[in-house]
Amino acid sequence: MTLDAPALSQALAKTPGASTEGLETVHTLLCRREAGAFQRAAKATGASGDELLVACTQESRLFLELNDETEGAARVTERPIHFVNLRETGGWGADGGSAMAKMAALIAAAQLPAPEPVPTVTYRSQGRCLVIGPAAAAEEAAALLEDKLDVSVLVSGGAAASTPIGQRHARATSNGRVTSLRGWLGNFEVQWESGNPIDLDICTRCNACVMACPEGAIGMDYQVNLDACTKHRDCVRVCDAAGAIDFSREPIAHEENFDLVLDLRAEPAYTQHQPPQGYFSVPGATDARALQAAVLKLRELTGEFEKPKFFKYTHKLCAHSRNEQTGCTACIDVCSTKAIRSDASRKGKTKGELAGGVIVEPYLCVGCGACSTVCPSGAMAFAYPGTVDQGRRLRTLLTAYAHAGGPAKNGPAALLLHSEGAGARQIEALGRATRAPRKLALQGVPARVLPVALWHTASVGLDLWLTAIAQGASQVWVLLTEEEAPEYRQALREQMDVAQAVLTGLGYSGTHFALIEAADLPALDAALRQPPATTVKRAAAYAAQAEKRATLELAIDHLLAQAPQPVDEVPLPAAGAPFGTLQVNADKCTLCLSCVSACPEAALADNPEAPQLRFIEKNCVQCGLCATTCPEDAITLQPRLWLADGGKARKNARVIAEAKPWVCVKCSKPFGTVRAIENMISKLSGHAAFQGAAVERLKMCSDCRVVDMYSNPNEVRITDL
Incomplete structure (x- = not known):
């Protein structure tokens, strides 16, 4: 890579909180040949107490091992070592020589303090594993697990009669139809109903019934095909000693708890994009590679495991329900793990307790953050990291890029939000492809595009997107891969339509927001070369707030102040709009004020001095609770962003309905x-x-x-x- 140490040092010196220490010597090949330099730096920072940043990720594993072996170096548990990828994200590519501003931004962001820790969710697994599926497939899978786990088999979903089930009682084996499967790692509750005449737990596998049945209705799975059976009952006679066959037995309901589930049925128990942790499905057991991957993961899931509690839910802000009426269901609709459910019928049991809301099951949540992105009120917030920390990171990137002269040299910055998994791998692949022997004519990540790795791409939404534009970004792009569920894609698309409508309405030209779904590297390379869109002339200096609506208000105020074409009203798409007004039908409204008591955001209020309905548009989240509560069906929602009087009008109460007393x-x-x-x-x-x-x-x-x-x-x- 081309590296300009003085330029990097100068750029970082202008960035609040960034350090230039260590930039006196530039390591152009930061790999194994620099092991000695790394150890000296580790020892020096261990003595000084400073943090250590390595501007390459290729040898991170080696460097961490060297740190543990270096006398005088601080342990990673005491002082973490930070790694940042400058090479594939811009150093390699057509713009590598002019990417110093980007590198300064990435280094500055990597030097930020770690986000505040969040509470954790603990799973405990003793290794009790249930394998569900056809007899032969279930037995084979169980054999691969039984040396590490306590395995039980539930024969369900058909079997091949020519393939015998295990002859010895090596494990608990049942048969039946699964009626309910719910739970998560360490806490699965499985219910099934066994209605076949042969009880596999009693059956001795002697094969006498198979040989005696004149219709061949009993297969080597030791189950009676009741459609083929003509009631000769020869099987009962030969099984008299064991007593495993009973045609008069009523279906028996079973219920048992397991820590892990391997589901080999053709139709899995869970159809959502992200099943519960601890549940693995290989439909029909036909994919040998998928089965092997599931078995390898299952074998390691014994013990105690922790994950972050990714969300923070503030009940008093929730616009889902009031008085057993349902309004906003955005978080429930978008959740791909079914971790969020309605609690609309709940009534307050203690003084001061509000009724309704939603319930989030932290054991099912995997941290996509989509609920926080679509939540119009900010009741649901992503906490890993929180909005304040994530906003600080984006502002640092944009500030450092601007101080390093990036906008003048390369154009205004574009933020590329991507996942830490598949998204990061795709960007790294693009960087490496620019150096491949075979000429692909790929240019790599442009110098003005700042990659931002997220735990999940759906965790950042409208408030931080608009804040990034207000702070000088030209565009915000989200890179989608196979990791994102269909619900997330639709939600992000709707939120981007709202964000784009705001900017277009204010006169900012160009396309500021986009979802990038690249089928291959050339498509990704082309998508990252889009021309800049119009942005603000003066970047905002405010910090992102913990409350979503507060951050949105700051962004809107700055974007309006800098708008090329200020307007009084910006129409917004109906889907996903968090702003708007109400239209009240004067011929229907009786001013009963039911809507006032239903509004969760204090957007509606009465007037003690006169029969009036007053409305503060800034507070309205378009949840619809007022409309569903109104007994006269007199209220209609109208999504918009009202900016009259420089945006002040929407913050003041106005009368939207009144009547003669x-x-x-x-x-x-x-x-x-x-x-x-x-x-x-x-x-x-x-x-x-x-x-x-x-x-x-x-x-x-x-x-x-x-x-x-x-x-x-x-x-x-x-x-x-």
Whole structure:
């Protein structure tokens, strides 16, 4: 690679928090030949207490081993060693010679302190494994596992009669139809129903029944094919001593717990993109390579395992449900592991407890973060790392790139968000392909494209995308691979449509957001060469906030202030829009204010001084709870971003519905609304309890109504009925 140490040092010196120490000597081939230099650096930082950063990832394993063997070097558990890939991400390629600004940005970001630790979720497995599937396949798989695990077999889903089941009782074997399978690693609950006349647990595998059956209805899986059986019952006679065959036995329900499950049936128990951890499926056991991979993983899943608790859920912000009415279901719909379920019917059991919301099962969550991306209110937040840490990382990248002169030399930065797994491998493959002997005419990752590795690409959404643009990025791209579930792709596409609508509406030209789905390296190479889009003239300096809506407001305010074409209103797509207004049908609305009590975000409020419905548009998350709660079906959602008066109007309360007050027929005090009282009188006029004087009381205020009731003691009141 071409490396300019003075340029890197100068760029890092201008970046807050970045260090230039160690840049005096540039190692152009940071591999095994530099082992001595690494050990000297490890020893020096061990003495000084500084952190050590290696600007290459190829020999990370070797360097970590050398660190442990170097006297005076700090242990990795005490002071981690950071590795950053400068080579494949830009040093190798057509723009390698002009990529110093990018390298400075990557080095600066790698020097950031580690994110705050998060709580963990613990799995405990004793190695109890259930293999489900056809007899022969299940027995073969069980034989590969039994030396490491406590294996049981559940014969289910058919079997080949010519292939015998194991003759010896080497393990617990049952037969039946699975009726329920739920749980996760260390805690699977399996229910099945056995209805076949032969009990495999009692059967001695003597084959007498197979030989005696005149119809050949009993296979070597020791199960009776009831469609072929003509009830000769010769099998029962020859099995008299063992007593394993009983045609009069009622189907028996079984329930047992297991730590691990290997499912070899043609139709697996879980159809979602990401099954629970500890569950492995090889449909039909036809893929030998997949079966081998599953067996190897299962053999290692005994003991105690931890993973981060990836999410943080704030119930009071959730717009899913109120008063047993359902509004936003975005997180439930997008979750590919089915880890989120509705709790709309839950009622508060203690004082101050809110009803409704969702329940997230941390043992099923795998940390995609898509729930936080689609959540309009910020009730669901990704915590690994959190928004504050992730925002600091993106701002550091963009700031360092700008200070190093990147925008002037290479154009405004584009952020390329990719996964730490398949996405990183694809980018590294592109970098290596530019050096391949065979000429592929590939240019590699451009100098203005800053790769950002994420635990999962769906974990970063609208708030940080718009913040990146406000802080000087030209584009935000998300690289998709086979890791992303279909739900994530659709959710990201919808959120990007919203983000693009905001920028286009404000007059920023070009395409700022894109999902990159490259079938091969040439396609990826071409996708990364898109021209820059219009960005802000002055980059924002604010930091991302812990609350999603707060970060969005900061981004919108800055983008509006820098907008090439300020407008009062930006229409937004209906799918995924987190902003909008309400349209109230004045002919239907009775101003009952049911919507006020249903709104979880304090976007709706009444007016104690007059019959009015007031609305703060900034708070509305378009969850729809007001519309589903309204008894008159008078409310319609309208997605938009309202920016009148420089964006101030959407932050102030305004009246969206009002009505003429009803005046008490006795004291003339206003109460209720004309429409509400008239509707009540109309609906109750036919009731026996509201005739004569009683119906007149409906026209009175509460004080006059009580006085009137007790002024006529002989009158039959509704409480007497």
